[in-house]
Each structure stands twice: as C-alpha cells, then as structure tokens.
Amino acid sequence: MTRKRLATDERRAQLLQLGVELFSRHPFDALTTDLIATEGGVSKGLLFHYFGSKRGFYIATIEHVADQLLIHVVLDPERAPLATVLDAVERFLDFVGEHAAIYRALLRGGLGADPQSQAIVERVRWTIVHRVGGLLSTGDVSGPVNAEPVTTQGGLRLYGWVGTVEALSLAWIDLGVERELIRSLILESFAPVLAAWSRDRQPRP
Amino acid sequence: MTRKRLATDERRAQLLQLGVELFSRHPFDALTTDLIATEGGVSKGLLFHYFGSKRGFYIATIEHVADQLLIHVVLDPERAPLATVLDAVERFLDFVGEHAAIYRALLRGGLGADPQSQAIVERVRWTIVHRVGGLLSTGDVSGPVNAEPVTTQGGLRLYGWVGTVEALSLAWIDLGVERELIRSLILESFAPVLAAWSRDRQPRP
DNA sequence: TCGCATATTGACTGTTCGTCAATAGTGATA
DNA sequence: TATCACTATTGACGAACAGTCAATATGCGA
Numbered sequence: 422m423t424r425k426r427l428a429t430d431e432r433r434a435q436l437l438q439l440g441v442e443l444f445s446r447h448p449f450d451a452l453t454t455d456l457i458a459t460e461g462g463v464s465k466g467l468l469f470h471y472f473g474s475k476r477g478f479y480i481a482t483i484e485h486v487a488d489q490l491l492i493h494v495v496l497d498p499e500r501a502p503l504a505t506v507l508d509a510v511e512r513f514l515d516f517v518g519e520h521a522a523i524y525r526a527l528l529r530g531g532l533g534a535d536p537q538s539q540a541i542v543e544r545v546r547w548t549i550v551h552r553v554g555g556l557l558s559t560g561d562v563s564g565p566v567n568a569e570p571v572t573t574q575g576g577l578r579l580y581g582w583v584g585t586v587e588a589l590s591l592a593w594i595d596l597g598v599e600r601e602l603i604r605s606l607i608l609e610s611f612a613p614v615l616a617a618w619s620r621d622r623q624p625r626p
Numbered sequence: 627m628t629r630k631r632l633a634t635d636e637r638r639a640q641l642l643q644l645g646v647e648l649f650s651r652h653p654f655d656a657l658t659t660d661l662i663a664t665e666g667g668v669s670k671g672l673l674f675h676y677f678g679s680k681r682g683f684y685i686a687t688i689e690h691v692a693d694q695l696l697i698h699v700v701l702d703p704e705r706a707p708l709a710t711v712l713d714a715v716e717r718f719l720d721f722v723g724e725h726a727a728i729y730r731a732l733l734r735g736g737l738g739a740d741p742q743s744q745a746i747v748e749r750v751r752w753t754i755v756h757r758v759g760g761l762l763s764t765g766d767v768s769g770p771v772n773a774e775p776v777t778t779q780g781g782l783r784l785y786g787w788v789g790t791v792e793a794l795s796l797a798w799i800d801l802g803v804e805r806e807l808i809r810s811l812i813l814e815s816f817a818p819v820l821a822a823w824s825r826d827r828q829p830r831p
Numbered sequence: 832t833c834g835c836a837t838a839t840t841g842a843c844t845g846t847t848c849g850t851c852a853a854t855a856g857t858g859a860t861a
Numbered sequence: 862t863a864t865c866a867c868t869a870t871t872g873a874c875g876a877a878c879a880g881t882c883a884a885t886a887t888g889c890g891a
Contacts, residue, residue, distance in 0.1 A: 424854090424856060424869080424870055425856085426855080426856045426857060426868085426869055426870070429868095445739060447738070447739070448738035448739055449655065450654065450680075450737070450738065451738075453846085453847060453848085454847075454849080455846095455847075463871095464870065465848090465871090466849090466870070466872070467870055467871075469848085469849060470869080470870075474848080474849075475655075475848065475849090479737060479738070522739065523739075525744070526738065526739035529735060529739075530734055530735020530738065531735045531738040531740030531743045531744065532653075532655070532737045532738050532740055532743065533652070533654030533684070533735065534651070534727065534730060534731035534736055535653040538735075538736050539730070542734065570800075572801050572803050574807065577807065577808070578811055578814075580793055580794070582790065583793060584789040584790045584791075584792055584793025585790045587789055588751075588790075589782065589785070589786045589789070592782055592785055595775075596777050598777050598782065602782065606782055609783075609818075609822070610787075610815075613814075613815070629838080629887065630839090631837085631886080634837095634838080637838080637839095658878065659878080659879060660878080660879090668840095669839065670840090670841085671880090672838080672839055672840075674879085674880060675838080675839075679879080680878095
C-alpha cells in the first residue's frame with residue numbers, strides 16, 4: 422500500500438469534498454464507511470481519525486456546505502436595498518444551481534430528527550435574516566458569526582420569506598422551471614416584506 | 627414469552643404509532659431495530675415482517691404522519707376564500723402544535739439525501755397547493771390523491787407561500803413565539819398571493 | 832372443542848461501525 | 862545527503878448491528 426501523507430487541513434478539505442459528492446448521490450444509511458474510505462483512496466481508520474464517527478463525517482460535510490453557501494451569498498450594498506437583495510438572490514440561485522444535489526440534501530435532509538443537522542440549517546437561515554435585516558435597518562450587512570433567532574415581528578417576517586426563497590429554489594432545481602420565473606417570484610415575494618419594514622420603522626401619525 | 631396476536635391492520639397501526647414516538651425523539655441512526663422492537667413489546671422479526679427494513683419502517687412512519695396532516699388540514703369552504711384559508715391555517719397550526727416533534731422530523735429530516743422521504747414532503751406541499759389553488763379557481767377543494775407539481779406561475783407562487791407557512795410554523799414550535807403572531811404573519815403573507823391570483827384571472831383592460 | 836391459517840418468534844448470519852497498536856511518509860536538522 | 866523525530870496513516874481486530882428463516886403458538890371459524 423502506497424501512502425500519501427498530507428497536511429491535516431488539506432486532507433480534511435479533500436475528505437469534505439468527497440463527502441459533498443457522496444452524500445449528494447446516496448442517502449446516509451446507504452453509504453458504508455468502507456465505501457467512503459475506498460472512494461477517497463484512504464483507509465477507514467483515517468476517516469474516523471478525522472471525523473470520529475460516520476455521523477460526524479456527515480455533519481461536517483453539511484456544515485462545510487452551509488459555510489460555502491454563506492460565503493457565496495454575501496450582501497454587497499449597492500444603491501437601493503432592493504437592488505442589493507436582487508443581487509444577493511442571483512448569487513443564491515448561482516450557488517443552488519451549481520450545488521443542487523447537496524443543497525437539497527442540506528435542506529430537505531431525509532432520515533431522522535437530528536438536532537445537530539437542524540441547527541446547521543437554522544444557522545444559515547437566521548444569518549440571512551440578520552444580513553437582510555441589517556441592510557434594511559442600518560446598512561450594516563455583515564451579520565454575526567453565530568446567528569441567533571430574531572423573534573421580533575420583522576425578524577420572523579424575514580424568516581418566513583427565507584422559507585419562500587428555499588421552496589422556490591428547490592422547485593427550480595427539481596422541476597426544471599425557468600430560472601427567470603423563479604427569480605421574479607422570489608423578488609415579488611420580497612416586496613411586501615420590504616413595504617412592511619418601511620411602514621413599521623416610520624413613526625405613527 | 628407470552629404472544630399477543632393482532633389483526634395485521636391493528637398491529638401495523640400500533641407500530642406506526644410507535645414509530646412516530648420514537649423517531650420524534652431519536653435520529654434514525656441512533657435507533658436500533660432491537661430497541662424499536664423491545665419498545666413496542668414485539669420481536670424484531672415482526673418489525674421486518676411488516677416493514678421489510680429499518681428504512682422501510684421510517685418511510686412508513688413519515689408517510690403516516692403526512693397522511694394524518696392532510697386529513698387534518700382539510701379545506702372547508704365557507705364564505706370568502708380568505709376565511710376558508712384562515713380556518714385551514716388554524717387547523718394546520720393545531721396539527722403542528724400537537725405533533726411538533728414528528729412534524730419537525732418530517733420536514734427538516736436530518737440525515738441524507740433520500741428521494742423517498744423527499745417525495746413524501748413534496749406530496750404534502752403540492753396537495754396543499756392543489757387544494758388552495760382549487761379553492762381560488764373553481765371552489766373545488768378536494769385535490770388529487772397523488773398531487774403533481776404545478777409549474778404555472780400561480781402554482782409556484784402558492785408553493786412559495788407554503789414555504790413561508792412551514793418556516794413560520796417551525797419558528798413557532800422551536801422558539802416559543804406567540805401563536806397569534808405566527809398566524810397573523812402567515813395570513814399577512816397570503817394577501818399578496820391572493821391579490822396576484824385575482825389580478826391574473828382578470829382580463830387585461 | 833378441535834383444526835387450521837397465519838401472526839409471531841428467537842436464534843442465526845453476514846455486514847458494518849468504530850478502535851488501536853503498529854507503520855511509514857515528510858519536513859527539519861546537521 | 863543521511864538521519865531523526867513527529868505524526869499522518871494503516872489494517873487487522875471486536876462489538877454491535879440489520880436482516881433472514883424455519884419453527885411455534887394464537888385466535889378464529891366450524
């Protein structure tokens with residue numbers, strides 16, 4: 422057996438990439454750790470050395486995808502808030518289009534009620550809420566590292582909108598609808614959110 | 627060992643109920659078939675006799691919950707479409723409130739990209755689209771047994787709204803927000819959908 | 832009460848997750 | 862360039878697991 426020794430960061434990155442590919446195509450329980458290791462040209466022991474358990478590997482993979490998504494869908498304030506959101510939606514759809522299978526896996530999961538993987542999805546959603554909310558309020562678009570839920574009316578309204586964005590994105594990749602149509606429906610659904618935000622920020626007459 | 631022999635329907639129903647309880651609390655890979663059987667006061671062999679595999683049991687459980695949901699959230703046309711939807715939303719929230727854990731498991735899954743369980747969630751969503759769409763178009767509220775996607779603009783708009791409904795429902799059970807607030811946000815988000823539907827149905831001037 | 836169809840069992844097998852002491856690359860040092 | 866030490870990597874192992882099947886017992890109809 423000819424070994425190849427890598428730096429831990431490189432090896433970890435390589436295995437996470439492998440996880441993205443494999444978990445895109447196969448459900449969790451249909452993959453064996455032996456197969457994963459073989460497919461990665463690596464021993465099974467190494468897989469456990471890096472991720473501790475099969476589930477640990479899955480969680481790390483999902484987390485990696487979530488990070489990639491949040492890096493890719495960064496808000497870049499332009500003129501009006503609407504134009505900025507429009508731009509971000511395009512980036513979002515770009516990402517979903519390029520990583521359709523694993524995005525689906527991230528969002529719609531498959532087997533079981535697992536708090537860990539649910540927390541990852543929630544982190545993505547609330548980060549988006551913080552970013553868009555920040556854009557509309559102060560213009561600060563960075564958002565916190567570990568995004569907490571915002572249970573104000575405005576925060577929840579944005580969170581609901583994120584639900585629409587996700588649903589329509591998945592309809593796009595699953596049903597082969599025109600991207601243009603999906604984009605316009607997403608933006609259309611943002612209009613009332615924006616209107617409500619402006620209304621609530623104004624002093625009552 | 628004292629056996630108890632039941633009719634297949636009864637036994638199946640009992641085991642599905644057991645599945646709902648167990649999969650609400652534990653992720654798929656944290657449950658063993660031995661434990662499931664013990665918990666049900668039944669042999670492991672019987673579990674496999676009824677459901678073929680562990681995944682088969684999980685899928686059947688999820689499907690059971692989906693059926694229950696669709697039975698419970700039936701549209702009951704009253705005066706105006708809006709009043710009918712309002713009533714249905716209340717039923718929906720009732721169901722989610724009573725079956726919070728397994729609803730979360732149904733929707734947000736956990737592990738892996740499994741076409742089967744995804745198809746179940748999609749069936750629920752598109753059935754709701756058909757029912758509400760039928761209400762707004764013809765008043766026929768029954769919907770097909772196996773709901774297919776509707777890729778028209780109106781169908782997708784409704785589908786996006788369902789995404790909001792789901793997101794806000796989960797925010798409700800996860801974050802302990804006031805139900806009243808969630809309900810009002812869901813209805814608020816329905817208004818533009820209803821408006822767009824009316825607009826598109828009217829002849830252009 | 833008896834007999835039969837079949838719901839139910841539990842011991843079995845092959846597979847899979849996870850462990851750990853042994854091994855061999857790789858970069859640093861002289 | 863040869864040697865060393867550090868640690869990334871391995872493969873054989875054990876325990877636990879999903880899934881099978883011939884044998885068994887239970888309730889229903891006659």
